[in-house]
Amino acid sequence: MAHIGNISEDELNTYDGTDPKKPILVAIRGNIYDVSSGKSFYGPGGSYAVFSGKDASRALAKMSTKSEDVSADLDGLTEKEIQVLDDWDKKFKAKYPVVGHVAK
DSSP: OOOOOOEHHHHHHHHHSSSTSOOOOETTTTTEEEOOOGGHHTTTSTTGGGGGGGGGGHHTTTTOOOOOOOOOOOOOOOHHHHHHHHHHHHHHHSSOOEEEEEEO
16 A cells, blocks of 8 residues: 555545545544455445544544544543543554545
8 A cells, every 4th residue: 555645534535445446544643544454344334434534533532433423523532532542543553554644
């Protein structure tokens, strides 16, 4: 997977697994991970497909797969939720390559 660099949230949305020519990407705290190796989870119909093409920070912190929780917004999260997000961040870093960042 080539490095994508800085891309907008709108551009990130196009990496949701619906285009077989594109990798499946998920962002956490603005870092974009190529999760294509987990296609059965993150691809269309997968249990975590709601995160694909999005910054899933808030949803991961809340241990939620509700689409309304899939957001980069961390405002109002508890200390415990931030710790959960830290754990997810470490898991993603260990398992998937960082290929870019969400441009602010």
